Amino acid sequence: MNIKAVKAMRGGTHVPSGTTPVSEPLDGDSACDSGSGSERRSGGHESGTGDSAKGPGRRRAVVAVAVVALLAAAPVVLAPYPVSAMSRMLAFAVLVLSVDLLTGVTGLPALGQAAYFGAGAYTAVLIGIHITSDALVQTLAGLVMGLVAAAVTGWVAVRASGIVFLMLTLAIGESVHQVADTWQAVGASNGLAGMPPITLFGGPPLLAAGFVHWWVLAVAVAVFAAVALVVRSPYGRTLRGIRDNEARMRALGYRPALARYGVFCLAGAVAGAGGALWAQQARFFSPGDMGFEVAALALLSVVIGGPGSLWGPCLGAALVLLVRDNLSASIGGHGPLVLGAVFIAVVFLMPRGLAGLTGARLRGLIAARGARLRKENAS
């Protein structure tokens, strides 16, 4: 992890985390290793806490505001199609955040989050068709449904960890997918279409892709901020402790399964909200949107982005969807191949994912390059 991030998280001032999808370092230590598993970071020195943190913290805040501003400005300058592609990435990023909460922060590899994503999405579509087109109601309902679904199914999964947890979540994901695929009430394999456009606070239907994009962006930023807060809270520390050394946590008097259950429910809620967003921008949802492939891509995004970091996996989510939905067509449908290559490259070259590329390391690269250039000029 880069020193800058570590400093910033420990240190004094902090970014108004409420507004920043990119800002949250998720915190130095945690961001760390889990990607490669084999790598133990032992460096990470830094001395000061207080003042020294202000610089990077402020810089990060600036970057965060800039990124949100750019995302918000997209509808003004871009055509509707790329804008809706960005909305889709944002919704998917919310799902990826939920996977990151489990995998990156708590060390539980999860392949079942697509189930709660789907639960939230179907809830939003059904509410849109039958009850109200209010986006806020739909999203909250999706969130609650994700939470409830995770609470009902999660208590089995959280008793295990590691590969067993992975298989249990995979089983949950596949079962829920099967249900969605065969249940007539939710359109079975055809999915649910005909969701009316969303409205907000009783206003007119938001037909333009730009308005939907702003709504999705606002919710995604709010979810990001909430997750960032959890990660930095004492509970986040508890989760990292479980990731690092569960037996020791028990010896300290913790109940790891309970803490895991909590984060599992939380991740379910986040995934549910992501599902609602996804449904709102597509106005359609089918079992194909919540299958194994989606769960796997979400986990892949976390690995590419850097498990434990929050903004890294969001970037990973954008990258993965970009390759799958947009790039794939132009390279003769070889998107999965590209993703596979990217995955292998990341695992070997960037054990901490995209998140490991920032700060000190990037500055180091730039400095080295600068030095080389200067030397070349001099000679």
Add this chain to the structure above:
Amino acid sequence: MTPQRVTPLLELRGLTRSYGSLTAVDSVDLALAPGERHALIGPNGAGKSTLFATVAGTLRASGGSVLLSGQDVTSLPEGERARRGMVRTYQHSSLFLDCSVLDNVALAVQRVHRVAHRCDRAARRFRHIDTEARRHLDSVGLLGRAQDMAAALSHGERRQLEVAMVLATEPALVMFDEPTAGMSAAETERFVALMERLPERLTVLIVEHDLDVVFRLAERVTVLHLGKVLASGPPEAIRADEAVQRAYLGSARTEDLFAEAGGER
């Protein structure tokens, strides 16, 4: 030696632990008065580690009972015993290597202060947790490394951190499992000094190979041999005890040891 009227802080009654037909710990009786510094010694294979793990709750007892301040905790899991003030350290330091040194201690502090589940504020806004954790780090001499990763600590420093974590759980009883194993002479010296500074009210049970350390720290010593208590008493008495010398301190004829061991099976 032990005040008889006081309820012992830790009491073992006929504690037994077997692995199949092998009885590693054979009906051990032991009582530790509050504040007592008690060492458990014995030759290799005497059952020290098994006894230790059974008392801590890492292993389940096959028979007998463990009482903490008069309350039976035999059936309680390790975590529940920890919540009741009975904590252990590990022979191989067991830390949160990818967390900062401060976070390692803070994990213990926040559990005791019941904020481990709070997620409404950033961790550093819980000032009292931070202060308390730093105080414990200071008491073991690691305050200067608070922000380093635990993985960056040396072996001796990791043991110091373990002590800070254990103290942070505000225990009544601390059990040290061979704390100076693998330490250099200087590290051992520093560690023993640290042990001598532990708060007086703390009851300590220590399993240790290094007899110099044992005789320096312990007020009472129990010698375990082949799963049974061979002798128990103040260090001077133990040193003089003939059976102990024969079994453990080296003056035994090897034939005796083998004969005895053979007889047990």
